Amino acid sequence: MSEITPDLVRHLGVLxxxxxxxxxxxxxxxQLDAIVDNIAKVxxxxxxxxxxxxxxxxxxNVFxxxxxGGELSREQVLQNAPDATEDRFRVTAILGEEQ
Structure with missing residues (x-):
């Protein structure tokens, strides 16, 4: 006999x-009846x-x-930067203030 009944599911829905x-x-x-049956088997x-x-x-863990490793030159580091100036990355201000 099934432990899970439609009335029980409605009650669980209300809760x-x-x-x-x-x-x-x-x-x-x-679905819930199948879950309960599988838990009983385990x-x-x-x-x-x-x-x-x-x-x-x-x-x-695999560490x-x-x-x-080898160091990159300044040119290698900046070669793919969208914007660089004076050997530095140039980014937009995020605090709303120019520094």
Whole structure:
């Protein structure tokens, strides 16, 4: 027997302050029932012998060595800048004041 009934879905809609029409109630009844059934299946196999995990594969951070590379010349740095002057990047003022 199904745990999720249309009346329960309507009640959950009221609690969540969501207006549900009859079509939505019918659709959600089936979806929520499938979710509850799947959780019940997982609960059956989740025994104290099975270690709880958040990921099936262990996560590991991958870091590379922080090694300084070659330096760029001032010309290389500024070659793709939309606007440069006196060997500097030129940007528009963002504070509304000229400095």
């Amino acid at each position: 969540a302050r969501i207006q549900l029409n009859d079509e939505e109630v019918e659709r959600l009844t089936g 609960s059956q196999v989740a025994t104290p012998d099975v270690v709880a995990t958040s990921h099936p594969v262990a996560l590991e 590379r060595a922080d090694v300084p």
